[in-house]
Amino acid sequence: MPLIGTLAADGTTGNRELGDVRQFTRPQSPLRSRVVYAAAHVVPRVAGDNVPGAPADIDWDATLAFRRHLWSWGLGVADAMDTAQRNMGLDPVAVRELIARSAAEAASAGGALVVGVNTDHLKDEVVSLDEVVAAYLDQLEHAEKHGAGVVLMASRHLARAATSAADYERVYREVLARAGSPVVLHWLGEAFDPQLAGYFGPELDVAGRIGVVARIITENAAQVRGIKMSLLDAGHEISLRAQLPAGAAMFTGDDFHYAGLIAGDGVRHSDALLGAFAALGPHASAAVQALDAGDTDSYHRILDPTQALARHVFEAPTFHYKTGIAFLAWLNGHQPAFTMVGGLHAARGLPHLSQLVELAGTVGALEDPELAAHRWNRFLGLHGVAVPTVVGA
Numbered sequence: 546m547p548l549i550g551t552l553a554a555d556g557t558t559g560n561r562e563l564g565d566v567r568q569f570t571r572p573q574s575p576l577r578s579r580v581v582y583a584a585a586h587v588v589p590r591v592a593g594d595n596v597p598g599a600p601a602d603i604d605w606d607a608t609l610a611f612r613r614h615l616w617s618w619g620l621g622v623a624d625a626m627d628t629a630q631r632n633m634g635l636d637p638v639a640v641r642e643l644i645a646r647s648a649a650e651a652a653s654a655g656g657a658l659v660v661g662v663n664t665d666h667l668k669d670e671v672v673s674l675d676e677v678v679a680a681y682l683d684q685l686e687h688a689e690k691h692g693a694g695v696v697l698m699a700s701r702h703l704a705r706a707a708t709s710a711a712d713y714e715r716v717y718r719e720v721l722a723r724a725g726s727p728v729v730l731h732w733l734g735e736a737f738d739p740q741l742a743g744y745f746g747p748e749l750d751v752a753g754r755i756g757v758v759a760r761i762i763t764e765n766a767a768q769v770r771g772i773k774m775s776l777l778d779a780g781h782e783i784s785l786r787a788q789l790p791a792g793a794a795m796f797t798g799d800d801f802h803y804a805g806l807i808a809g810d811g812v813r814h815s816d817a818l819l820g821a822f823a824a825l826g827p828h829a830s831a832a833v834q835a836l837d838a839g840d841t842d843s844y845h846r847i848l849d850p851t852q853a854l855a856r857h858v859f860e861a862p863t864f865h866y867k868t869g870i871a872f873l874a875w876l877n878g879h880q881p882a883f884t885m886v887g888g889l890h891a892a893r894g895l896p897h898l899s900q901l902v903e904l905a906g907t908v909g910a911l912e913d914p915e916l917a918a919h920r921w922n923r924f925l926g927l928h929g930v931a932v933p934t935v936v937g938a
Contacts, residue, residue: 825851
């Protein structure tokens with residue numbers, strides 16, 4: 546296997562051999578035992594002016610090819626979510642085009658797709674609850690017009706406008722009443738977006754807000770498919786999961802604890818809607834294929850080791866996890882350069898990326914180790930890091 550250079554936070558350099566790539570098989574039929582969506586990122590155009598504050602200039606061919614890659618493994622795609630840099634570089638015009646293009650690609654490929662519906666086309670200001678409802682409905686209409694399933698994302702505008710849990714219940718009741726088909730709700734914790742503090746009830750503790758969410762889903766059961774929960778606390782997810790009405794799914798968004806949550810406790814389990822699975826599509830597919838075959842031991846052998854990689858990608862500040870997702874996509878040949886819209890490829894330092902390469906190699910998440918080593922070693926050299934005994938660094 547190829548050698549890679551390594552760089553520690555104290556400046557120490559070294560090298561190590563990459564591990565073997567995991568040889569997984571694409572499914573020949575749809576996955577059965579769990580519903581799994583990978584939240585996909587967007588690939589910027591290399592010649593585009595994707596600097597902070599500029600409109601996103603997207604490489605549509607590479608962006609859609611990555612979605613086809615995920616569909617080829619039997620996974621669904623969750624698009625126009627925070628992994629695609631909503632509220633962090635992906636502007637409202639680009640969001641609408643992404644939804645339209647992904648929906649058309651999903652229809653052509655026969656892939657499962659849900660897309661984020663939010664209020665982020667409004668200016669970054671305090672608006673009324675009525676304006677929040679209208680903004681949600683505007684984006685809902687766009688998604689449904691293109692035939693996409695919907696994830697009703699947590700709204701920064703609602704977090705600012707709401708003064709109580711009752712305000713959340715009112716807004717969700719009014720928006721859900723207009724949905725053409727059942728939607729997935731979305732609870733994104735403060736680690737992912739500090740502006741969403743106190744979501745679903747600023748006057749309540751987490752247990753109280755869990756009760757509010759359960760009540761919203763129960764009272765609007767015909768319009769709610771389930772909820773994606775991303776609080777990075779397995780106990781909170783298990784608590785809400787136990788309170789969901791029959792037919793409502795829990796889609797784990799917990800990138801720290803997904804292996805155990807998806808496996809379940811023998812009574813209840815979580816399905817998945819995860820940014821981590823954009824980087825681990827083959828592993829996620831193979832793990833669910835093992836569950837489909839009744840082989841729980843193989844499921845854990847495949848998925849449990851990936852948690853160390855995911856925890857590193859999502860380490861604080863967690864909202865910069867998108868950098869790791871794009872970095873791994875580049876190492877794996879899914880995009881021509883390590884760049885991101887908004888210039889966010891600079892959001893993680895070289896030692897963080899160095900450890901990410903090592904962890905990806907350890908779990909077999911580098912699809913072409915020779916390519917990954919070549920790209921990483923040259924990247925280190927470009928940044929002035931002289932790594933001993935690594936040819937081509």
